[in-house]
Amino acid sequence: MSQSIMHCHKPFVTVIFFGAILIFVVGSYLAANSAVTLLRTADEWPTVQNFSWSVSDLVQGDKETMVKSPNGSRPSKDVTRQLGRGAQMTDSSSKVEPVIFLTKGSYSPKWSSTLRESIQKVLSQLDPELQVQYILQAKKYETQHSESIHQLTVALQWDFLVKFLEAVGYTQRFPDFINIGVKKSGTNALGFFISQHPLISHSIGNEVHFFDWNYEKGLDYYRSKMGFSSKFQLSFEKTPRYFVTDSAPGNILKDLGNATKFILMVRDPISRLKSDFRHERELGLRRTRSKNTRKRVATSPEAEGKMLTSLILDGRGNINSSSDVVRTSSYSVHLKIG
């Protein structure tokens, strides 16, 4: 009886199976095709291509670099499950003050880079098992030296943390992949989601700004801004300004080699421009207010509109391509089909 049902269902199951494969193949083809069309359209834009990120550089290389643990499984502790819980880790047998770690879910886009905050940030990104090991090491230190690590200077606390991490195989490595932009296209949101993955180590600060603003500080400075990662993890940073920094692609290639992968997010150029304008306007207002808190800056939709117009149009009413907001939205200026 059950055999005849199986016989009856077999062709049906086969049809569903091959149907699903067909839908997947056609779907992938269409998605790839629309990406190619998008790039072709960008190539046809009548803008000067005096400098560029090469698309072939962006997509080249082995895509299977998502590293797995040695036996091919996921790591034992999936820290993503703590998302948003704001967990506290305390050790009840300890007489020292409980160590409170923020979880990854407590992410704020305004990650600061003071050493104290860096310590907290690095600890918060650790796997819970390692956090426990760190507490035990801190207690051991206290027993041996009759002082809590919290009594040490912040620089020594950092040193202690680095030594601990190196001992368990975690080092600061140059990024395996970088989100290079584009500004105002949701890079913060993606950075946040990426940082939740247990096999990805996010840079300590939100944006590193090495290849644009801090290049002269050297590679040791750059490395010091990266998160701590094991050999099973991928190291990641995002700095949207790299996309519009002329020297960035050459310097990245020179310093990091061509195995580095990139994420480039784009958004409708006009919406992006408007969002960028609002962002810069808000920053400008904040700066003005902090200089003179009593000074009130009059704003109205009309005034804002005029300001935007004067920013994107030159005296003759033509698009002002040297304006920052326009230049950043001119994707094809920065992107070359390789």
Ligand SMILES: Nc1ncnc2c1ncn2[C@@H]1O[C@H](COP(=O)(O)OS(=O)(=O)O)[C@@H](OP(=O)(O)O)[C@H]1O
């Ligand atoms: N998930 C998701 N989907 C779509 N859009 C999103 C998403 N997350 C953020 N946003 C919008 O992205 C804008 C902020 O982009 P960025 O994080 O790249 O800004 S920044 O460059 O780091 O300043 C900002 O756009 P505007 O609101 O138009 O200013 C966000 O609202």
